[in-house]
Amino acid sequence: MIWKIIILILFGSLCTIHSFAEEIKISLSRDQKGVYMLQGFLDVNVPVSIAWEVLTDYDNIDTFVSSLETSSVKTREKDVLLIEQKGKAKAFLFQQKIRLLLRVSETALRHIAFDDVSYQDFKSYSGSWCIESTASGVRLRYVLLANPHLPAMQFIVQRGLKNMAKNLLYEVKVEMEKRCLLKCENI
Numbered sequence: 001m002i003w004k005i006i007i008l009i010l011f012g013s014l015c016t017i018h019s020f021a022e023e024i025k026i027s028l029s030r031d032q033k034g035v036y037m038l039q040g041f042l043d044v045n046v047p048v049s050i051a052w053e054v055l056t057d058y059d060n061i062d063t064f065v066s067s068l069e070t071s072s073v074k075t076r077e078k079d080v081l082l083i084e085q086k087g088k089a090k091a092f093l094f095q096q097k098i099r100l101l102l103r104v105s106e107t108a109l110r111h112i113a114f115d116d117v118s119y120q121d122f123k124s125y126s127g128s129w130c131i132e133s134t135a136s137g138v139r140l141r142y143v144l145l146a147n148p149h150l151p152a153m154q155f156i157v158q159r160g161l162k163n164m165a166k167n168l169l170y171e172v173k174v175e176m177e178k179r180c181l182l183k184c185e186n187i
Contacts (some may be wrong), residue, residue, distance in 0.1 A: 024169050028162055035124065037142040038161050042169045045137040046180040054176045055129050058083050064175040067164055069097075077107045077124060082117075091160030100125065123147040142169060153173045 025041040032090065044051060054064075062068040065133035068087040075082040081104040089096045101118035129145035130176065148157060 003037075023173075024166050026162055026165050026169075028158055028165075030158070033143055033147070036157065036161055038127075038142075038146070038165050040140075040142040040165045040169050042140045042142075042173055043134060043137065044140060044173050044176050046176045048109050048131055048133050048138055048174050050180045050183065051131050051138045052138065054172060054179060055112060055131070056106065058104075062087075065168060065171050069165065074101075076159050079108070080104065081106075083114075087132045088166060089165065091156045094160075099176060121149055123149060138171065139174070 001076045014055075023042060026038065027040075028038045030036050030037060032072050058073050060071075062071045062085075065087075067089065068085055069088075071083060071085045073081055073083050081102075083102045083104055085098075085100045085102060087098045087100075089098050099118065100116045100122075101120075102114045103110060104114045106112050110131055112126065112129040113126075116122055118122075124145065124147045127142070127146075130141040130143075132139040132141070138181055144161070144165070146161065150157065
């Protein structure tokens, strides 16, 4: 009897993972210079204002993005910020600490661009978030160009980047939906 319950739980988990994977579209390529280009797309049934609120919650993003240990705004001048983030990257049994000092520029409610200016763990690390309004909410587009200093095998880095992006998009989606529910209840 206990085995039937375990099998049902595992099967249910696999179905959830499968449907989650269908929601998030990820592509990853690598150029001749070793720079990885990752693109992720995700539709979320929330207003643009909620999506923007979550993506720009830089001081609290580490509370809902599991790969981040800390995130804090160091300086802010108009639409340009300097944000320090520390986290971890995982692939298989490997784990690597990541340190970033991101210069972030914003176009309100539409676009966030970032690049690492510390060069501690990456030769280059830049990307963007785009928010596009749709009939049912928003479409998020996440782009990352990364060239790590890590002397890791290519398949480990590729797998780590893909998994990190899927988790990031999923965790951001969950936070957006949670905040949308809280705001709708308070209206």
